[in-house]
Amino acid sequence: MLRVAVPNKGTLSEPATDMLREAGYRQRHDSRDLTVIDAANDVEFFFLRPKDIAIYVGSGELDLGITGRDLTADSGAPVTEQLGLGFGHSTFRYAAPTGRDWKVQDLAGLRIATAYPNLVRQNLADRGLSADVIRLDGAVEISIQLGVADAIADVVGSGRTLRQHALAPFGDVICASEAIMITRAEGDVSAAARQLISRLQGVVFAQQYLMLDYDCPKALLAAATKITPGLESPTVAPLADPDWVAVRAMVLRSKSNPVMDALAALGAKAILASDIRSCRL
Numbered sequence: 001m002l003r004v005a006v007p008n009k010g011t012l013s014e015p016a017t018d019m020l021r022e023a024g025y026r027q028r029h030d031s032r033d034l035t036v037i038d039a040a041n042d043v044e045f046f047f048l049r050p051k052d053i054a055i056y057v058g059s060g061e062l063d064l065g066i067t068g069r070d071l072t073a074d075s076g077a078p079v080t081e082q083l084g085l086g087f088g089h090s091t092f093r094y095a096a097p098t099g100r101d102w103k104v105q106d107l108a109g110l111r112i113a114t115a116y117p118n119l120v121r122q123n124l125a126d127r128g129l130s131a132d133v134i135r136l137d138g139a140v141e142i143s144i145q146l147g148v149a150d151a152i153a154d155v156v157g158s159g160r161t162l163r164q165h166a167l168a169p170f171g172d173v174i175c176a177s178e179a180i181m182i183t184r185a186e187g188d189v190s191a192a193a194r195q196l197i198s199r200l201q202g203v204v205f206a207q208q209y210l211m212l213d214y215d216c217p218k219a220l221l222a223a224a225t226k227i228t229p230g231l232e233s234p235t236v237a238p239l240a241d242p243d244w245v246a247v248r249a250m251v252l253r254s255k256s257n258p259v260m261d262a263l264a265a266l267g268a269k270a271i272l273a274s275d276i277r278s279c280r281l
């Protein structure tokens with residue numbers, strides 16, 4: 001039976017469970033459950049702290065795991081990133097009190113509080129800097145105010161928490177993170193693990209794309225298919241009116257509005273966008 005780790009708490013927990021459910025896997029209904037067996041798919045899910053997941057997968061105890069790219073990097077566990085899952089996007093950055101133009105070099109000899117000490121030590125070493133790394137578990141933004149640190153390195157989502165504490169990020173992004181699917185670095189990925197990865201890939205793709213359907217005068221078809229080339233090539237079907245055709249093509253969700261504007265400006269009619277639940281490309 002395939003053994004898969006899923007975040008049991010925190011930002012990644014609910015979207016990870018939702019994505020697995022969308023891919024057809026049985027998930028827990030009670031947030032206190034630590035395991036769920038999906039007999040139909042021959043998979044056992046383990047609900048673990050996201051910080052611990054790379055360690056379980058790296059040691060070979062579990063076959064697959066969903067966790068953050070930043071947490072994986074900090075763990076130092078021997079794992080391979082198989083797939084970006086498109087949620088839990090964040091950046092990991094240095095930050096310090098506003099009112100001064102901070103440079104990373106200014107951190108030399110200072111105290112830096114963080115919940116990701118290995119990631120920070122590695123980044124300082126790469127820059128040839130020596131500083132005192134203070135390991136905290138969370139609420140890192142308050143540590144400067146409380147006098148245990150001069151600067152922090154922490155996860156930034158919207159940036160709201162930093163602003164609330166009169167802190168500003170500086171320096172290059174240390175890690176651009178999102179939720180990822182990991183496997184053990186050593187050894188082959190089993191066929192069962194590959195199947196779960198490909199099902200999740202189908203959901204990730206489906207969330208990134210929309211299906212566009214529209215009617216188009218035959219004379220404009222070449223120009224319209226330039227706007228919506230689809231993945232391979234758009235589907236073109238005849239309509240009752242011999243001067244018109246129906247076109248169907250996948251478009252990136254992020255580009256869908258400008259694409260629909262361009263089609264309408266060209267002369268396409270009845271332009272419909274619909275969600276895709278899952279796919280295999």
Ligand SMILES: Nc1ncnc2c1ncn2[C@@H]1O[C@H](COP(=O)(O)OP(=O)(O)OP(=O)(O)O)[C@@H](O)[C@H]1O
Nearest residue numbers: 010011050068069070071088089090138155157177
């Ligand atoms: N505000 C946020 N926006 C996006 N991703 C975030 C945010 N906060 C944490 N993450 C991501 O979630 C993962 C951290 O998992 P963690 O368990 O620490 O979640 P959490 O939400 O901080 O929960 P908790 O602190 O309650 O344990 C990291 O990959 C991190 O990049």
Ligand SMILES: O=P(O)(O)OC[C@H]1O[C@H](OP(=O)(O)OP(=O)(O)O)[C@H](O)[C@@H]1O
Nearest residue numbers: 138139140155156157158159160161162
């Ligand atoms: O940029 P923002 O959108 O404000 O999000 C960033 C905050 O979110 C996370 O904190 P969380 O709520 O998980 O608390 P924690 O610090 O205890 O982990 C992270 O550690 C930051 O503090």
Ligand SMILES: [Mg+2]
Nearest residue numbers: 010011138139
């Ligand atoms: Mg947190």
